[in-house]
Each structure stands twice: as structure tokens, then as C-alpha cells.
Amino acid sequence: MENFIVSARKYRPQNFSTVVGQAHITTTLKNAIRNSQLAHAFLFCGPRGVGKTTCARILAKTINCENLQPDGEACNECHSCKSFNEGSSFNIHELDAASNNSVDDIRTLVEQVRFAPQAGKYKIYIIDEVHMLSSSAFNAFLKTLEEPPSYAIFILATTEKHKILPTILSRCQIFDFKRITIQDTVEHLQEICTKEHIQAETDALHLIAQKTDGCMRDSLSTLDKIVSFTSGHLTYQNTLEHLNILDYDYFFRVMATVLEQDVAGALLLFDEILQKGFEGDNFLNGWAEFLRNLLLCKEDKALHLVEVSGNLKERYKQLSGQISPAWLITALHLLNETEINYRMARNKRLHVEMALIKLCYLQQAVTLVSDDSSGEISKKKLVPDGAAPQKLRAAQPITAQTIASAPTSSNSIAAAPPVTSPVSTPAIPTAPVQTDHHTVTTMPVQTTAATTPAITAPIAMATAPTAPAAIHTATAPVSKPAATGKLTGLAAMKEAMASKQQGSTPLQATPLTMGAIHVYWEEFIHQYRQANKMTVVSNLQLAQLKLLGATEVGIVSRNIVQFRFMEEEKLVIAEFLKQKFNNPAIVLTLQLDESQQAQDIGPAPLSSREQFQQMSEKYPLVKELKDRLNMELDF
Structure with missing residues (x-):
């Protein structure tokens, strides 16, 4: 029976032209060989199975070729090339650093470097998986790698460049291999x-x-x-x-059910996928890849990123035209969150089914309402036109309003009669309107002559209730700008907020007293006690509180450890006291009690000599044992 050779060995490239997907590296190496600009040390790094060791062997064979071709390739006919192809070359040494990673292995290699080649120009040393060398082996290799003999060339290969010492990296010419497309x-x-x-x-x-x-x-x-x-x-x-890969037809079928909002059909398809032996995470991963391809197909310039066959790419492009980009982006985000939380889910099947149900009803969530007047995308109206009269309609522009802290009611809205005015109107002082239970203030808005003569009634918001009185109203002609209604409403809201801040009276600050400070301090400690943070509670209880001034509170710590803790919690404590006393001017001062600190520290520790002398006095046999053994103690 003939020995079978796997394709990875049988079709291993024998020259630079047959290396797949690494043209940027093979071209550089061939030009360096032709121009005699070879470095003394190379580092080939990149993912597994992309040709690092293969390129190292081709480079080693090409360097010593006796009949170098004009394109920088080896001839494969000379004695050096034939001996390399047969595995009997004495000028090329290959070392596996995964199994020879000690200092002794590197020292043996350094000893071999001293001997010049018997045939050929160079001795090439290929060290594979060089990141497996120990730190001592790297350090033993540094000097030789920096200044090798003129006939020695080192080619290092690794999949984990970050594990190599920077001193090694700086002595090598680095080539980064990329994944093959x-x-x-x-x-x-x-x-x-x-x-x-x-x-x-x-x-x-x-x-x-x-x-x-x-x-x-x-x-x-x-x-x-x-x-x-x-x-x-x-x-x-x-x-x-x-x-064990999911067919793309399943994803096209699931997509059809999702677009039709057929929840039952989507769940039945997912059940069929599970019955075939696929896990939920496999489905989520493939489904996200499917949606990603659909999103890329919406742009012709990104179509090459969809790495599928030609007929399948055409199906993607046809389906992507039926789906909006907003839906695809939202669906991708939802699937990403589902895949992240998949491992933590107890009921994994239900976890994926919930994502499918959300996708079925995702269309309503991403649909936006179009503004009929401008054609722009706007938010949905919060209140329909036919709402109750006491509620403000979303379509009405707000010209002016005064907001107070008291609650409003339906009978607190008063409007001025419509008056047309084609010219600008100066600002008119407001007049209070007194009703049976509320005081109403109107605020007219000044407009310009360029605006249209449309009329908008000022909107009045209720203030605090007052005693019943006669009703007095004051109105002024106000014109409404037609094209800038939204801007006028925004300006009115700003005026309303400003008037609210001016009209609101700040709460009176509570004076600082030691009794109040202790009460609030116990409340602050109780928060940590409920959270079961007993270490924090003990540190806070040991602190001493002092009233240093009208707005200054002092906290005295017993030792430096407690003082450092108070420094970390200073902002939290200060903010708590400011809120409780309603006084932003409160200042918190930290102090350290030096006398307590000296007591807590205790006596100074003994030195080694002092400890031995004390032990010898207490146990004389220890000194006798030392003298009999002629021991010299290193203190």
C-alpha cells in the first residue's frame, strides 16, 4: 500500500511564486536577495497556517542557491537546492523552540554558529515557535543575534509576537503575515x-x-x-x-417569516434547526453574519466584503433591497446582545426564541412618522388633535408661558381674543388675572413686522391659589410668525424656565449645631450598616466630629489609616451634609490626632541582632548550639 501524503505537505510551496496570499512579503524577500540587502535576522509573525515556516525554508534555500534566477527564485537544480529538497543540507539548521527552550539548547546553538559553512555562502538557523523560549534563553541569545558572523542568518517564526522580548524584536527585521483571503x-x-x-x-x-x-x-x-x-x-x-454548518437557505426562510411577522413560522424553523443538532449560539452567529451580509449588499462599494459565491451574492442583493438599513442595524444590535447573554441564560432555547419574537415585531419599533408639511422625519404626536380642551395639543406652537411651582388645573388656562397686527408690537407689561381660586399671568411675545399676521393666543399657566377676587385681564395684540413657529415656542420655553428660576425662592438653610450634626451623622452611618459594610461603619464610628465655624465641620481621625479612609470619603460626606442642612457653603475639614497615632503605633520593632540577643538571654541553649557549631550569623 502506497504511503499517503496529506495535501498540506504534498502541495507545500517550494518557491516564492507558489506561496498563497503573502505577495507583500515574497516580493520584499526576492528584491532583498537580488540586491544583496539581506538582514542578519528575520522575524516572521502571524496566524497559524499562513506560510511562516514555509517562507523561512524557501528563503534559506534561495539564499544559498548557486544559480539564482533573474526573478529572485531558486533554480532547484544546483547541488545546494537538491540537498535542501532531499533534507540533507548541512547549511540549514531548524530548531523547534517549543521543545528546545532552555538555556543549554541556545548555548549549543551559539557554539555551532562559530563554525563557517563548508559549502555555500551562508549558514541559516530557523527557530520555529520562538516565543516559547525562556527569558534566560532569550538573554543568552541576545549578543549572538545582535552581532552574528557574516555567514550566519537567523530566521525566527512565531504566532505570538507580543510574548517576545523587545530587545529581540529590535534586532530583527519583522514581517507580519496576514490571513489568507x-x-x-x-x-x-x-x-x-x-x-x-x-x-x-x-x-x-x-x-x-x-x-x-x-x-x-x-x-x-x-x-x-x-x-x-x-x-x-x-x-x-x-x-x-x-x-456541521447551517445552510444559508434556513436563514433566507427565517428572514421571510420575520418580515411577514409570522412568529409561529419563525419558532417552528428554529425548532427544526435544533432538531438537526445545532445549538442556539450557532444559529445566532450565523444569523448575525447573514444580516451583516444583507447590510453590506445595500452599498455597491462594500459588496466585495460579502465573501460568498456569486449566485448567493445575487440572492443577498435582491433581499437587501426589501429591508431598510435602520431595521438591519437594530436587528444586528439585538442579536449581538442576545449572543453576549446566551451563556448566562438558564433556558437557552427561550432566550433565542425571545430574540426571534422581538425581530418579528421590530418593524413597528423602527418605523418613524413622516411630517406631511415638510416631508422631514419627526416624532409622533404625543396628544391627538381631538384631545380634551384642558390638554395642550402637540401641533400648537407655544408662544409664551409662565410656570410656577404650584399645581395646575384645567380652569387655569386663559387665552386672549384674536387680534391681527401687521406691524411689530412693543413689549407690554404683563397683568395678573385673578380667578376664584388661582392667579393667572399672561406674557405676550414681541414680534417683528416681517412675520405674517396670524394670531396666537398667549398661554397662561396657573400659580399658587389665592383668595376669590374679581377677574382682571390685560391682553395685547400679538402676531404669530408662520415660518418660525418652532423657534418662537423654544424661545418661549426658555423665557418660562428663566421666570421660574427668578420666581422660585430657595429653601432656607438649616443652622449648624452639634446636635443636628450627630443626628445626621448617625443617619449617614446607618446607610452603610444596612448595606452590611461593617468595615466602613467601624471607621465612621471611631471618627470625632467638631464644629469649627458657622459653616465648617471638622472630622478628627485617630490614626493615619482612618485618616486616609476619610480622605477617600470626603466628597461623599460633604455632599451629604450640604443636602441635609440645605447649605452648599458647608466646608468639611479633616484632622489627624497625633497623640492617638503615637499610642496606636506602639514600640518600635527589634532588629535581627536584637532579636537574637533577646532569644539568647531567654534560651541559653541557642547560644551554646551556635558556639558548638561555629556558626556565623548574617545580620
Whole structure:
């Protein structure tokens, strides 16, 4: 039986031109070889399976090629190239740092560097997984890596660049390998299928490329596995079955039920997905990817980011035209939150089903009301036109209002009779309107001659109730601007807030007394006692309160630890006292009782010599043992 060689080894690139997806690196290396500008140390870093070790071996072979090609490639015919291809080259040494990561391994390598090559120009040392070296091994390698012999070149490869010491990074020429794109992976897989006489659908190869996430080695291993499963005939369906991937048809069907607001149909489809053995997180992940592709398909310039086959991309584009971007963005946010909380959910099935139900009724949530007059998007009206007369209609512009702290009632709204005025009207002083139970103030608004002669009645808000009296009203002709009604309403609201602040009387501050301070202090401590923060309670209880002035409160701490704690809580305590005494001018001062601090500290600790002398006096055998053993104590 012939030995089987996996595709990852059989089709491993042998020159720079066959490396897939790393043209920015292969071009740089070929130009450096042609121009004789080779660095003495290279660092290849990037994800797994993208060609780091392969490029290191190709570079090592090309450097020592005796008949270098004009394009910077090795000839594969000279003695050096043949010995490398056969694995018998003495000038190329490969070390696995994962299993040889000690200082002794690096010292052995450094000893070998001293010997010049017997044939060829350079001795190349490839150290794979270099991040696995210990710190001592890195330090032992520093000097040799910085100033190696002229014939020595080091090529380091790693998947975790952040674990390498900065002193190593600064001595290397760094090349960052990127993930291989899905399109490059599909083209390479198609080329291998043609050479191996394998029948494979393009959609099936797309699935393999998406599943392996830019790792060519994983893609080739997956291809070998599915070829064995399907006997050399790869189809979209059997690839789905083998890779345990949800079919895109399910997502298109779920999308149809969601757009139709068919909750029962969406839940039945999710149940069918669960019956096939898929977990809820797999569905959420695939569904979010599906919505992301729909959102990208709405812009032609972003269409290339949808990494699916051509016929499937056309289906995406047709469906995306039926859905608004607002719906897609909101749905993506909802699915992201659902996926984040999926692991913490007890009933995971219900957790996903709730997300589906929300998606079914998401259209009403993102639908906005269009303004018929301007065609712009505006908020929905809070009160319809046919509302009760005592409520303000949302469509009416508010010209002026006075807001007081007392509660309002339905009979507290008074309006002036309509009066037309085509010219500007000066500001007129307001006059109070007295009713049986309320005092009403009207505030006319000054307008300009450029406004239209439409009339708006001033709106009066009730103030505190007064004694019954005769009604006196004062009105003035006011014209309403037609085009700037919203601005006039905003200005009126600002005037109302200003008048409210001017009319409101601040509450009187409570004078500071030691009795009141102690009462509020116990209330402050009780908050932490209810929260079961007994350490904070004990620190607060040990503090001593003093009245240092009319608006100054002092807190005396017994030791430095308590003082530091009070410094951290100073802002909270000060704000609490300001609110309780209704006095923003209160100042909190922290003090440290030096006498108490000295008592708490206690005697100074003994030195090592003093401790030994004290122990020797108490236990004479200790000194006798020291003398018999001729021990010298290091104090």
C-alpha cells in the first residue's frame, strides 16, 4: 500500500511564486536577495497556517542557491537546492523552540554558529515557535543575534509576537503575515482538486474556506477529510453535513417569516434547526453574519466584503433591497446582545426564541412618522388633535408661558381674543388675572413686522391659589410668525424656565449645631450598616466630629489609616451634609490626632541582632548550639 501524503505537505510551496496570499512579503524577500540587502535576522509573525515556516525554508534555500534566477527564485537544480529538497543540507539548521527552550539548547546553538559553512555562502538557523523560549534563553541569545558572523542568518517564526522580548524584536527585521483571503483559498483548493482529479463545487470550496478562517493548512486538511467522506465528489450539501454548518437557505426562510411577522413560522424553523443538532449560539452567529451580509449588499462599494459565491451574492442583493438599513442595524444590535447573554441564560432555547419574537415585531419599533408639511422625519404626536380642551395639543406652537411651582388645573388656562397686527408690537407689561381660586399671568411675545399676521393666543399657566377676587385681564395684540413657529415656542420655553428660576425662592438653610450634626451623622452611618459594610461603619464610628465655624465641620481621625479612609470619603460626606442642612457653603475639614497615632503605633520593632540577643538571654541553649557549631550569623 502506497504511503499517503496529506495535501498540506504534498502541495507545500517550494518557491516564492507558489506561496498563497503573502505577495507583500515574497516580493520584499526576492528584491532583498537580488540586491544583496539581506538582514542578519528575520522575524516572521502571524496566524497559524499562513506560510511562516514555509517562507523561512524557501528563503534559506534561495539564499544559498548557486544559480539564482533573474526573478529572485531558486533554480532547484544546483547541488545546494537538491540537498535542501532531499533534507540533507548541512547549511540549514531548524530548531523547534517549543521543545528546545532552555538555556543549554541556545548555548549549543551559539557554539555551532562559530563554525563557517563548508559549502555555500551562508549558514541559516530557523527557530520555529520562538516565543516559547525562556527569558534566560532569550538573554543568552541576545549578543549572538545582535552581532552574528557574516555567514550566519537567523530566521525566527512565531504566532505570538507580543510574548517576545523587545530587545529581540529590535534586532530583527519583522514581517507580519496576514490571513489568507477566502477567494485566494478557494482558487488554491480548485487548483489542487484539478491536479488530484477531484470533482468539487465552488460553493463547497467556499464553505471550507469560510470554516478555516484564513488558515491554508486547515483548509487542505479539511479538504482531505471531506474527499475521504464523499469519495472524491464534493457537493454543497455533503460539505454542509460534514462541517456541521447551517445552510444559508434556513436563514433566507427565517428572514421571510420575520418580515411577514409570522412568529409561529419563525419558532417552528428554529425548532427544526435544533432538531438537526445545532445549538442556539450557532444559529445566532450565523444569523448575525447573514444580516451583516444583507447590510453590506445595500452599498455597491462594500459588496466585495460579502465573501460568498456569486449566485448567493445575487440572492443577498435582491433581499437587501426589501429591508431598510435602520431595521438591519437594530436587528444586528439585538442579536449581538442576545449572543453576549446566551451563556448566562438558564433556558437557552427561550432566550433565542425571545430574540426571534422581538425581530418579528421590530418593524413597528423602527418605523418613524413622516411630517406631511415638510416631508422631514419627526416624532409622533404625543396628544391627538381631538384631545380634551384642558390638554395642550402637540401641533400648537407655544408662544409664551409662565410656570410656577404650584399645581395646575384645567380652569387655569386663559387665552386672549384674536387680534391681527401687521406691524411689530412693543413689549407690554404683563397683568395678573385673578380667578376664584388661582392667579393667572399672561406674557405676550414681541414680534417683528416681517412675520405674517396670524394670531396666537398667549398661554397662561396657573400659580399658587389665592383668595376669590374679581377677574382682571390685560391682553395685547400679538402676531404669530408662520415660518418660525418652532423657534418662537423654544424661545418661549426658555423665557418660562428663566421666570421660574427668578420666581422660585430657595429653601432656607438649616443652622449648624452639634446636635443636628450627630443626628445626621448617625443617619449617614446607618446607610452603610444596612448595606452590611461593617468595615466602613467601624471607621465612621471611631471618627470625632467638631464644629469649627458657622459653616465648617471638622472630622478628627485617630490614626493615619482612618485618616486616609476619610480622605477617600470626603466628597461623599460633604455632599451629604450640604443636602441635609440645605447649605452648599458647608466646608468639611479633616484632622489627624497625633497623640492617638503615637499610642496606636506602639514600640518600635527589634532588629535581627536584637532579636537574637533577646532569644539568647531567654534560651541559653541557642547560644551554646551556635558556639558548638561555629556558626556565623548574617545580620
